[in-house]
Amino acid sequence: MPDLLLELFSEEIPARMQAKAAEDLRRMVTDRLVAEGLVYEGAKAFATPRRLALTVHGIPVRQPDLKDERRGPRLDAPQAAIAGFLKATGLAALSEAKIQRDPKKGDFYIALIEKPGRATIDVLAEILPVIIRTFPWPKSMRWGARSAKSGSLSWVRPLHAITATFGLETEEPDVVNFSVDGIETGQTTYGHRFMAPAAIQVRRFEDYEAKLLNAKVVLDPERRKDTIVTDARQLAFAQGFELVEDPTLLDEIAGLVEWPVVLMGSFEMDFLSIPGEVIRATIRNNQKCFVVSDPKTGKLANKFILTANVETADGGKTIVGGNERVIRARLSDAKFFYDTDLKTRLEDRLPKFESIVFHEELGTQAERITRIERLAAEIAPLVGADVTKAKRAAKLAKADLLTEVVGEFPELQGLMGKYYAQAQGEDASVAAACEEHYKPQGPSDRVPNDPVSIAVALADKIDTLVGFWEIDKKPTGSKDPYALRRAALGVIRLILENGIRIHLSSPLIATHFDRIAHQVHLIQLANDRRMERDIGGHVERTGPPLPLGVGISSRQPDLLAFFADRLKVQLREQGARHDLVDAVFALEGQDDLLMIVRRVEALAAFLDTDDGKNLLAGTKRASNILAIEEKRDKRSFDGAPDPALYSLAEEKALAKAIDQVKTEAGVAVAKEDFAGAMSAMAKLRPAVDAFFDKVKVNDDDPKVRENRLKLLNQIRAATRAVADFSKIEG
Amino acid sequence: MESLAPYMRPERSFQAFILALQTFWAEQGCVILQPYDMEMGAGTFHPATTLRALGPKPWNAAYVQPSRRPKDGRYGENPNRMQHYYQFQVIMKPSPPNLQDLYLKSLAAIGIDSSLHDIRFVEDDWESPTLGAWGLGWECWCDGMEVSQFTYFQQVAGVECSPVAGELTYGLERLAMYVQGVDRVYDLNFNGRDGAERVTYGDVFLQAEQEYSRHNFEYADTAMLFEQFKMAEEACKKYLAAGWREGSNRKEHLMALPAYDQCIKASHVFNLLDARGVISVTERQSYILRVRELAKACGDAWIHTEAGSAGG
Incomplete structure (x- = not known):
């Protein structure tokens, strides 16, 4: 069966977009083929800086013929419906339609539509230009004289040529004829920009790839990556060094060259x-070069590895020389920045934060740092951190943002703070916290375990969350511009992985809400005053200033609910059952993340046992009966049952078991022994089973019936000591 | 190039280097303009780019533009950072299909041979918040050094480019340093002569860098500058308002260029105030927005002038 070769030849495509573009091209073309009834055998897409290429092999020559039966209106349908049916199906007259008998609903017309399959090459000529015009580049542009017209083609950079051929291996393939914005398809592509710029005639994928290789273009990015990393390792090894591997950089470099030439400087x-x-x-971000290390010391060596796009007569000497000059200048700058930074103590940088706005409603960075400092001091005792150290770390932790090195390389924030703190003789925990308080940055990032780091990391994140909650900028849908979900997950992981006990509805957090509300209010007042000044008139503010403490409490439960949501997501990702999490959250006052997780774990373990499963079944049965009877009587059956009305031994036994279990489970829960509470629960099971076995709940005597329903309600109540069983599935 | 006197070779002399670029682009049909007679942060601000990039009429131009970046001053102590330097600017509207090739040929004309050097087009999307402009393109690398910016303008002064113009910006000092093989900008040979006749870049500009750094960071009169910003802003708006006429079949504008001068002025005054450190982070944004509003209004006026519209 024939194959398709498609190449879109353009000016340099940004490296970071190439892999996704190749995949998009493959997906879009093959999806359309399948939608057109053309099942192919295989497809592969490639990208270089100047081209996207796609090969799809084993496509049928023609589409299959389509036979379609379309149901029409009934024979006695109004004229308009019949006319519509003819129009929609393309039948010339009703005589062309079949009649389907249907004794129940009445006879109706059926149209048999036969659509002969088209030649695949024609289908391709139709779908490919649409795909090109609707290609999902993250950013695209117009160019040239045609950009003056509306509807001109948008592409990532100017598109120059389209190669599109279709045919069998044994024959000369046909060009898939179409044009996009004046670019006609053909069989002509071009080699390496400098080493083999001439036009190349290609037939199909096999000779295309081979001819490109001859013309100094390695089509497959994986092959380019392989060459780069192999040559780079070898160059380093030959000098007794080791390449510092960097897969992200490797991906990028492979997208910057068609013909990788690896050199060392x-x-x-x-x-x-x-x-x-x-x-x-410096070397990586600015120059896209690798660094190498000395395997004996693990430290960097004074070498770098660059990947050029060209072979030169002097073996790359000029290129290496040029790169060395640039890197020397860059490192001179970096050294100057670093030396300059070391001359100023971190605390001496702090005043500058007074004029840097963190968020217009939340005040300056200085105000934020003061808040974090106070909060860190309050959290410190809860996590076993030294209060003085936690305060010191919180005070200094952001100072490196004002250093030259971090200004130049924002990704080094925190790390530079640690180095500068060490250099000025800070305590080791304080220095570590300067780096670690940003952690964990994501689900796979390390969670710090030094108490000082934990205190500052929690304070930093909680301040962010409380702040944006207070000004009502919480995340909505996919929008989370302040990365609040990440902050909440950070808090959760810090707490769980370090076994920390913090009540999220405690006064600690409430006080912080208060603190921020106060500041937000002052900022508002100041803004209002500034407005008055700018307008120049005396504008009366409507209403008196907000009394403090109003409307604050409402935000905290909402933030707590957000934590609950994040915790659920987190637990679910770790494989916990979401219904168990719900069952625990349904209990009152769950604001201690660590205890919530312990409860969920104990519950899961319990439900894995026979006792657990049966008790769950019994509780569910009780709940179901109650639900039905509550609905029927339009009342609930709260309240203690009357022991005098127990007539059967099973009733008495159940009542006794409930009392006993309630007490035991209550004691165990109070000791935070959730496994113990579950074992206590297990004792309920035989009594519940026996009760349902022997006792008829809906007794003829209404009093007895009511009393038995009340007893059932007690089962539900008793199990709530550990979880809301009604939320558990199965 | 063999016939050139040694001091006229682009790799020997800064001025010959500029002349070679001018000659090359003149041969491509560009009008060779002289620098605009106002202080500005980049060659893009020159009305020959900002305004001429708009509207349907073809426009090909090249020029040197002294660029002032008050904050980049280093009192002449940094080997390559200056508050005043030269940009060489090329604008071609519509962008010709072979603009990349032309660019590479221009490098050859100033002594950069693409068979010996590693020349690369690395993604760099350009955006000017003050001009309300953006475009896509690259920074052009030569052996790991950024030597030019290459941009296909998509929008300028808030107006969609139709057709799109291609813009090339060469950092002249940096390129010349590379070609001459010097590590310090002040060591560039300016006139290509040797011995007593030799004039260096430092001879021409070092004192100016020192004086202007002092001025920009320490002494520039901020009260005056705040006032000047306001005056330029008001004048720009006044000229714009006064320039509108009802034409025979559409609205016309008769004073876009003088109005735009005031926008350039406001932008430079803002840069000076910024260098003096008297604009807070929050205010900074609002100043940028104010300049952008001027630029946009000027762009709108321009496309209603003869050179900026299809008419005439």
Whole structure:
């Protein structure tokens, strides 16, 4: 069966977009083929800086013929309906329709539509231009004279040529004829921009890939990556060094070259006095080069590895020389920044935060740091951290944002703070917290375990959350511009992984809400005053200033609910059953994340036992009966049952078991022994089973019936000591 | 190039380097303009780019533009950062299909041979918040050094470009340093002569860098500058308002260029105030917005002038 070759040849495509574009091209073309009834054998897409290419092999020559039966109106349908049916099906007259007998609903017309399959090449000529015009580039542009017309083509960068051929391996393939915005398809592509720029005639994928390789273009990005990483390792190894692997950088570099030529350069040893991370950031971010390390010390060596796109007569000497000059200049800048930074103590930078706005409604960075400092001091005792150290760390933790190095390389924030704190002789925990208080940044990031880091990390994140909750900027749908979900998940992981006890509805958080509300209010007043000044008139503010403390309490439960949601997501991702999480959250006053998780774990373990399963079944049965009878009587059966009305031994036994279990489970829960509480629950099971076995709940005597329903209600109540069983599925 | 006197070779002399670029682009049909007679942060601000990029009429131009970045001053102590430097600017509307090739040929004309060097087009999307402009393109690398910006303008002064113009910006000092093989901008040979006749970039500009750094960071009269910003803003709006006429079949504008001068002025005054550190972070944004509003209004006026519209 024939194959399709498609190449879209353009000016340089941004490296970061290439892989997804290749995948999009493959998906869009193959999806359309399948939708057209053309099942193919295989497809593969490639990208280089200047081209997207796709091969789809084993496509049938023609679409299958389509036979379609379309049901029409009844024979006695109004004229308009029949005319509509003819029009929709393309039948010339009713005589062309079949009649289907249907004794129940009445006879109706059926149209038999036969659509002969079209030649695949024609289908391709129809679908490919649409795909090109609707291609989902993250950012696209117009260019050239045609951009003056409306509806001109948008592409990631100017598109110059389209190769599209379709045919059998054994024959000369046909060009899939179409044009997009004046670009006619053909069989002509071009080689490497500098080494083989001439036009190349191609037939099909096999000769296309081979001819490109001859013309110094490696089509497959995986192959380019392979060459780069193999050559880079080898170059490093030959000099006794080790390549510092960097898959993200490798991906990017492979998207910047069609013909990778790996070369090694060096820089002055003096620069090695700069922290390795700064050297690496400089060389990596600005120059897209790898660094190498000395395997004996693990430290960076004064070498770098660059990947050029061209082979030169001088073996790359000029290129290496040029890159060395640029890297020398960059490292000089970095060293200057680093040395300059070391001259100022972190605390001396703080005043500048007074003029840096964190958020217009939440005040300056300085105000935020003060808040974090106070909160960290309050949290410190709860996590076993030294209060003085936690305060010190919170005070200094953000200061590196004002350093030159972090200004240049924002990704080094925190890390530089640690280095500068160490350099000025801060306590090791304080220095560590400068880096670690940002952690965990995501679900796979490490969670700090030094108490000082934990205190500051919690304070930082809780301040962010409380702040944006207070000004009502919580995340909605997919919008989370302040990364509040990440912050909440960070708090959850810090608490759970370090076994920390914090009540999220405690006064600690309430006080912080108060603190922020107060500040927000002052900022508002100041803004109002400024407005008055700018307008120049005397504008009366409507109404008196907000009394403090109003409307604050309502935000805290809402934030707590957000934590609950995040915890559910987190537990679910770890494989916990979401219904168990719901069953625990349904209990009153669940604001201690660690205890919630312990309860869920104990509950899951219990429900894995026979006792657990049966008790759940019994409780559900009780709940179901209650639900029906409550509905029938339009009343609930709260209240204690009357022991005098028990007539059967099973009733008495159940009442006794309930009392006993309630007490035992209550004691165990109070000791936070959830496994113990579950074992106590298990004792309920035989009594519940026996009760349902022997006792008829809906007794003829209404008093007895009421009393038995009340007893059932007690089962439900007793189990609530550990969880709301009604929320559990199964 | 063989016939050139040594001091006229682009790799020997800064001025010959500029002349070579001008000659190259003149041969491509560009009008060679002289620098605009106002202080501005980049060659893009020149009305020959900002305004001429708008409207349907073809426009090909090239020029050197002294660019002032008050904050980048280093009192002449940094080997390559200056508050005043030269940009070489090329604008071609509509962007020709072979603009990348032309660019590479221009590098050859100033002594950068693409068979010996590693020349790369690395993604760099351009956006100017003050001009209400954006475009897609690259930074052009030569052996790992960024030597030019290459942009297909999509929008300028809030107006969609139709057709799209291609813009090239060469950092002249940096390129010349590379070609001449010097590490410090002040060591550039300016006139290509040797011995007593030699004039360096430092001879021409070092004192100016020192003086202007002092001015920009320490002494620039902020009260005056605040006033000047307001005056330029008001004048721009006044000229714009006064320039509208009802034409024979559509609205016309008769004073877009003088109005735009005031927008350039406001932008430069803002840069000076920024360098003096008297604009807070929050205010900064609002100043940028104010300049952008001026630029947008000027763009709108321009497309109602003869050169900016299909008419005439």
